[in-house]
Amino acid sequence: MFVAKSIAADHKDLIHDVSYDFHGRRMATCSSDQSVKVWDKGDDGEWHCTASWKTHSGSVWRVTWAHPEFGQVLASCSFDRTAAVWEEIVGESNDKQRGQSHWIKRTTLVDSRTSVTDVKFAPKHMGLMLTTCSADGVVRIYEAPDVMNLSQWSLQHEISCKLSCSCISWNPSSSRAHPPMIAVGSDDSNITYSGKVQIYEYNENTRKYAKAETLMTVTDPVHDITFAPNLGRSFHVLAIATKDVRIFKLIPMRRESANSSGPTKFEVQVMAQFDSHNSQVWRVSWNITSTLLASSGDDGCVRLWKANYMDNWKCTGILRGDGSPVNGSGHAAALSQIRSSLRESS
Amino acid sequence: MEELQQNLIPGAGFYQKHLGFEWGPGDLIVYETNYKLQGPRSAGSPSVHIVRRDEDICSPILRKLFSESHLIFVGLQKIKEDVPSKNKKSQFVSISKNYRSVIRACMEELQQNAVSTQSGSLASQYGDQVSILLAIELIWNLCEVLFIDAAPAGSLLLQLLDWVRLHKSDVDAKAREVLQSDSPAQHQSYWDVVISLVLQGRTDEARQVLSKQASLRAESSSVFKRMDGLLQTMPIFNPTGTQTLTEFEVKWRHWHEECDRCLQDNTFASNRHLETICKILVGDEDTLLEQKELLSTWYHFLVTRLLFTHPTIKPPDLHYYAQSSMNMFLGPRASPEPLDIILLSAFEFDLHQVIKDCSIALNNWWFVAHLTDLLDHCKLLQSHNLHFGSNLREFLVLEYASGLFTHHSLWQLAVDYFDHCPEFGRVYLELQIERVPLDTERKAIKVLRICEDRQMSEQVRSICKIMAKRALRNNRLGSALSWTIRAKDAAFATLISERFLQDYSNKGSFTDLDLLDNLGPAMLLSDSLTFLGKYREFHRLYGEKRFSEAARLLLSLMTAKIAPRSLWMTLLTDALPLLEQKEVIFSVDQTYELMSCLEELNSGTKHSNLTDQDEDIESTKTELLRLALARNLTMAIVKEGTIET
Numbered sequence A: 001m002f003v004a005k006s007i008a009a010d011h012k013d014l015i016h017d018v019s020y021d022f023h024g025r026r027m028a029t030c031s032s033d034q035s036v037k038v039w040d041k042g043d044d045g046e047w048h049c050t051a052s053w054k055t056h057s058g059s060v061w062r063v064t065w066a067h068p069e070f071g072q073v074l075a076s077c078s079f080d081r082t083a084a085v086w087e088e089i090v091g092e093s094n095d096k097q098r099g100q101s102h103w104i105k106r107t108t109l110v111d112s113r114t115s116v117t118d119v120k121f122a123p124k125h126m127g128l129m130l131t132t133c134s135a136d137g138v139v140r141i142y143e144a145p146d147v148m149n150l151s152q153w154s155l156q157h158e159i160s161c162k163l164s165c166s167c168i169s170w171n172p173s174s175s176r177a178h179p180p181m182i183a184v185g186s187d188d189s190n191i192t193y194s195g196k197v198q199i200y201e202y203n204e205n206t207r208k209y210a211k212a213e214t215l216m217t218v219t220d221p222v223h224d225i226t227f228a229p230n231l232g233r234s235f236h237v238l239a240i241a242t243k244d245v246r247i248f249k250l251i252p253m254r255r256e257s258a259n260s261s262g263p264t265k266f267e268v269q270v271m272a273q274f275d276s277h278n279s280q281v282w283r284v285s286w287n288i289t290s291t292l293l294a295s296s297g298d299d300g301c302v303r304l305w306k307a308n309y310m311d312n313w314k315c316t317g318i319l320r321g322d323g324s325p326v327n328g329s330g331h332a333a334a335l336s337q338i339r340s341s342l343r344e345s346s
Numbered sequence B: 001m002e003e004l005q006q007n008l009i010p011g012a013g014f015y016q017k018h019l020g021f022e023w024g025p026g027d028l029i030v031y032e033t034n035y036k037l038q039g040p041r042s043a044g045s046p047s048v049h050i051v052r053r054d055e056d057i058c059s060p061i062l063r064k065l066f067s068e069s070h071l072i073f074v075g076l077q078k079i080k081e082d083v084p085s086k087n088k089k090s091q092f093v094s095i096s097k098n099y100r101s102v103i104r105a106c107m108e109e110l111q112q113n114a115v116s117t118q119s120g121s122l123a124s125q126y127g128d129q130v131s132i133l134l135a136i137e138l139i140w141n142l143c144e145v146l147f148i149d150a151a152p153a154g155s156l157l158l159q160l161l162d163w164v165r166l167h168k169s170d171v172d173a174k175a176r177e178v179l180q181s182d183s184p185a186q187h188q189s190y191w192d193v194v195i196s197l198v199l200q201g202r203t204d205e206a207r208q209v210l211s212k213q214a215s216l217r218a219e220s221s222s223v224f225k226r227m228d229g230l231l232q233t234m235p236i237f238n239p240t241g242t243q244t245l246t247e248f249e250v251k252w253r254h255w256h257e258e259c260d261r262c263l264q265d266n267t268f269a270s271n272r273h274l275e276t277i278c279k280i281l282v283g284d285e286d287t288l289l290e291q292k293e294l295l296s297t298w299y300h301f302l303v304t305r306l307l308f309t310h311p312t313i314k315p316p317d318l319h320y321y322a323q324s325s326m327n328m329f330l331g332p333r334a335s336p337e338p339l340d341i342i343l344l345s346a347f348e349f350d351l352h353q354v355i356k357d358c359s360i361a362l363n364n365w366w367f368v369a370h371l372t373d374l375l376d377h378c379k380l381l382q383s384h385n386l387h388f389g390s391n392l393r394e395f396l397v398l399e400y401a402s403g404l405f406t407h408h409s410l411w412q413l414a415v416d417y418f419d420h421c422p423e424f425g426r427v428y429l430e431l432q433i434e435r436v437p438l439d440t441e442r443k444a445i446k447v448l449r450i451c452e453d454r455q456m457s458e459q460v461r462s463i464c465k466i467m468a469k470r471a472l473r474n475n476r477l478g479s480a481l482s483w484t485i486r487a488k489d490a491a492f493a494t495l496i497s498e499r500f501l502q503d504y505s506n507k508g509s510f511t512d513l514d515l516l517d518n519l520g521p522a523m524l525l526s527d528s529l530t531f532l533g534k535y536r537e538f539h540r541l542y543g544e545k546r547f548s549e550a551a552r553l554l555l556s557l558m559t560a561k562i563a564p565r566s567l568w569m570t571l572l573t574d575a576l577p578l579l580e581q582k583e584v585i586f587s588v589d590q591t592y593e594l595m596s597c598l599e600e601l602n603s604g605t606k607h608s609n610l611t612d613q614d615e616d617i618e619s620t621k622t623e624l625l626r627l628a629l630a631r632n633l634t635m636a637i638v639k640e641g642t643i644e645t
Helices: A093-098 B060-077 B085-116 B120-148 B155-166 B170-180 B190-199 B203-214 B221-233 B245-264 B272-282 B285-290 B298-309 B315-330 B338-347 B351-361 B366-377 B389-405 B411-419 B425-433 B441-453 B457-473 B477-487 B490-507 B513-517 B520-525 B527-543 B547-559 B565-579 B588-603 B612-641
Strands: A002-008 A015-020 A026-031 A035-041 A047-054 A060-065 A073-078 A083-089 A102-109 A116-121 A129-134 A138-143 A154-160 A165-170 A181-186 A197-203 A208-215 A224-227 A236-241 A245-252 A266-274 A281-286 A292-297 A301-307 A313-321 A336-339 B005-009 B018-023 B028-033 B047-053
Touching (some): A035 A060, A035 A073, A073 A116, A083 A129, A138 A165, A154 A208, A197 A236, A208 A266, A224 A281, A236 A281, A245 A292, A266 A313, A281 B018, A301 B018, A313 B018, A313 B028, B060 B411, B085 B366, B120 B338, B120 B366, B155 B298, B170 B190, B190 B203, B190 B272, B221 B245, B221 B272, B245 B272, B272 B285, B285 B315, B298 B315, B298 B338, B315 B338, B338 B351, B351 B366, B366 B389, B389 B411, B389 B425, B411 B425, B411 B441, B441 B457, B457 B477, B477 B513, B477 B520, B490 B527, B520 B527, B527 B547, B565 B612, B588 B612
Parallel strands (some): A015 A060, A116 A165, A165 A224, A313 B005
Antiparallel strands (some): A002 B047, A015 A026, A026 A035, A060 A073, A073 A083, A129 A138, A138 A154, A165 A181, A181 A197, A197 A208, A224 A236, A281 A292, A336 B005, B028 B047
């Protein structure tokens, strides 16, 4: 059913994040060994490491690519309270022959007083904008006004969420029907502020981000959050990794004409909820067409979820490590399977 | 709920218990990690794993299936709505047959490869694919008979017989073997062949094989003649003939009674094989079930049973016989396979169930997408009261096409599929076409053309911008400029024009002359670009010695404010050679204008960051210009004041 191929990553410590570039031909990995590695997929389909360098003075939590319209640009965030922007420069010809490329730091963003837990670029139609969130509960939105000069970034917005933030997700929709929207998840165990997912929306008139919605039903720490690609729907879909996997439907309600200055009101529905991991869920992510959601949990499994044409969600695959040390084959091999429950199928 | 099987990734889960992941194009990257820990640990994460579903898309032979069926699909979509339905039915049946022949061709190639390959694992892989395609063709064929051709009573059984015969080809091989042997009647498979032929309703062929027996035994020839007679007189319905179904039914009953009489009279008691055949002709269920090995499948049993008990079976009555045949054949302990369930659902005319079960059983959407699409065209999904009829078709086609999109060459086929999904096709295409890696200019242009044809202007802009940016990074200014123009990106055009001009002032010449000379109306995209184009034109005119035109152009660049202030000095310096020609080129008025430009330039802010040396050079240039302008003015006044005689 599945085949897997392994690549020796050579990080000296835990890998915390892996990010594919927009076209899926390059990938970046970041680690507790404080470095980021960039890998390129060759014409032979094999991945080669083309750059590896120390990026921070603490564990690097996340790494992310900017849209290729802005060039070859990466952002990373770290326990060392900073986020950084990196750009690849076209190297000397002998570097190209050796298959190496150089990345230089364009800027360091030092506004956070605590570990920076997530870094994401905003959708490209908003320009070159970078967003970070930190354990100090602040979401910061930076903009590079001149896309040719990546060393100049200005802090455009600071959103104080009152809770330690763990993850952010931009609504990727570029439709003019709705303003820019960002969801922030918190892993704070504070019980006073019980809603652990907040949604902020940009207001054209005030030129500020205002809170549009708090998902009060999400009361447990949230570890990951992600909007689904839009695909022409009138509503938004948001997946959340918390003590289970939850998929919310956010339906914008029609504005009354008198109240047109406030943020959009949403009707919030739960589209699906899965507790198959039976434990904390740490990551959720949509595939490109938003037809599949993957989640990873404390049970050491990655589960794939799919909706059929009746909008009924079902698990369509489970991946797990076999618990063996590195096998080093490097060839694509079919994965062996085991039955996870002891019940015999009758 | 039954838990799914877990797929184990070797080499993961040893050091760390959590799995991190990220979606890629068509695959997932999975790696060991630990989400709870903060701060460094000594154990590293040795590998990342690229995981994907084992899909047929990777097989080169199946790719032929995809590309040929793509042609059929596109042809099907073009069938006009207003053609009368009778003609359409035959068209649909023929399309269905086309699909099936593509499947068969693919199967044969796979089979050949399975036989010829050296590798054992490849052979078994091919073998697996062949069985899957066999099953697919079996199901498709049945759907064609029941749904698309929708044969009525009478023809229905005949078509089902064809269907069974097509999928049980070992009978022909055995028959050939028997007939070609030295003494066919003694061959150990002789009676098996005869009975198999009878079971398939191939009475003429059965008679032919039987005749080999008859010639040997003179004393029992009458018994064989009797059997021959029965077989010969068995009525077969002729759908194109004049006989009605009722008439046929009457005839058939007579014949059936005659066979029964032979049994009652013990006519064939002397030969147990002939007795068995007679019992088959009468449709005796127990006898039929005894032939399990020869029938090999319950649906063969079903069709044979119907042939000898209910040859005029009507479509709605099929399902009862299907269910009971399956139960009888498989017995109480055996459980039906997924294929059996699918076929049963087809016999029950439950299209929805067929599609659903096929979607689950197969790891590729090819079959359900194309079949459902065809059934939808036959308007069959709607008649089954599925309000999401056309949505179901679209859902499956979108799934199939999205799967194709991750492939480096098949993605182009996917475009046509998206084009024929009215609700979501466009938005799916917009989303996925942006992700096609732009490895080469040629590929980028291919992708662009697809977007331009569909007025996907944002995608066009984005792709051009990406290519422009890439070219600029690699210092290929000409390429960057042409992509920028195609992207209609004014800001970027300004940037690149400025780089061109910078290059010019560094090197003293322009690159990419062809491009600059043929900008045409694209020049208007940005002011800087317009200036660049016109400036290059000035140089060209000068080179062609069309001095007065060049002079006019140069002046207009400054007076019409097309040229940026920063370059005025350069332009004025360019005017020097024109001023120093023997012939007067600039008119009096033009010279006055140049002079005022020069003064305007000098009255502006002084460049405080210039070194003393640079300031000297600047003032020298200004002096030179003033002198040249004054001289030109003199000559121009004289020239214009002189009356030409």
